[in-house]
């Protein structure tokens with residue numbers, strides 16, 4: 286049954302897809318029929334990573350030992366410069382890899398709060414933002430006796446600009462928002478938000494976790510001040526790969542982070558008596574980076590740089606369009622409702638659907654149909670085709686298997702109890 290969208294149409298889209306060859310840069314062999322639609326949680330393994338890690342382990346660690354630090358010490362910065370140039374629209378010397386997104390959120394938010402005029406006593410967050418973002422700002426507000434304003438954004442459409450504007454006033458020191466919503470995928474207008482928050486005299490801190498590698502980002506052109514993001518989602522850096530942080534050049538000497546570690550210190554190996562951070566972006570580093578995890582980011586960036594973010598975005602929009610079109614045709618009769626903006630230019634790369642049985646459907650897809658996507662509370666199924674390695678035919682097949690599970694009610698065999706990790 287094809288209902289006006291035959292599989293052959295998806296096959297034809299793949300045949301004329303200029304990005305189709307990039308799939309070969311990922312390890313996907315030995316998985317007949319398996320379809321991965323969860324690259325917004327953990328990106329696939331780039332094919333060049335195992336050999337490169339083997340080399341770093343054997344030559345760098347095994348043979349070079351401590352002498353290899355001469356090379357390793359520069360990686361946080363050189364990888365940051367690559368991200369800045371190819372994916373973030375930032376200048377050299379404005380981005381470094383370090384710590385986790387959570388820790389970087391804390392560091393940059395605390396630095397901004399310290400630099401804000403003392404009479405400004407409010408932090409503004411989005412009530413639908415990823416939990417760690419909300420918790421870290423709750424903690425900072427409590428530790429410093431500040432007011433926390435939680436914006437009410439639409440669970441399916443994201444934050445409306447008027448809601449943000451209404452919250453901006455002379456008391457606001459800092460606004461923290463995600464460019465792409467983790468749940469519904471809504472994409473904010475970075476330039477408009479930077480303008481509004483800047484006009485109000487507050488600091489703006491962006492979370493780019495679901496945006497970096499998925500949508501073109503122009504930190505400089507839009508006047509962005511501060512940003513953080515992870516490298517294990519669309520950047521394919523591997524589980525727990527270090528996050529990045531961006532601080533606009535002119536702000537770097539003015540901002541001091543709260544964790545005074547030796548990797549931010551002027552003349553680090555002079556082992557001086559007291560903390561005196563360098564003027565550059567390295568002042569936002571803390572301690573020894575996880576070198577093996579950092580190493581894996583390099584081959585991952587090789588692939589994404591060759592593909593180019595604007596071509597990736599074009600394909601992502603078309604992949605998302607197929608997901609939405611097939612869901613409209615095949616899944617709405619089973620009670621699925623689109624829980625993301627319908628306009629593809631207002632979305633990142635993933636699409637969410639609401640269904641009361643979303644959790645059991647998600648499990649059945651994985652256990653019985655070889656399709657991995659994910660579930661998000663309260664009742665959302667997130668489907669994330671990734672233009673680097675997802676084909677149109679895979680999207681068609683995944684949606685077809687999903688339709689079968691609904692028709693056969695196969696999901697009813699799954700447990701309703703949530704797993705530890707969803």
Ligand SMILES: *Cc1c(COP(=O)(O)O)cnc(C)c1O
Pocket residue numbers: 385386387388415417418463467492494495515528
């Ligand atoms: C994935 C994600 C994080 C992850 O933070 P970690 O510190 O890496 O666990 C943070 N914020 C957002 C918006 C995310 O999507």
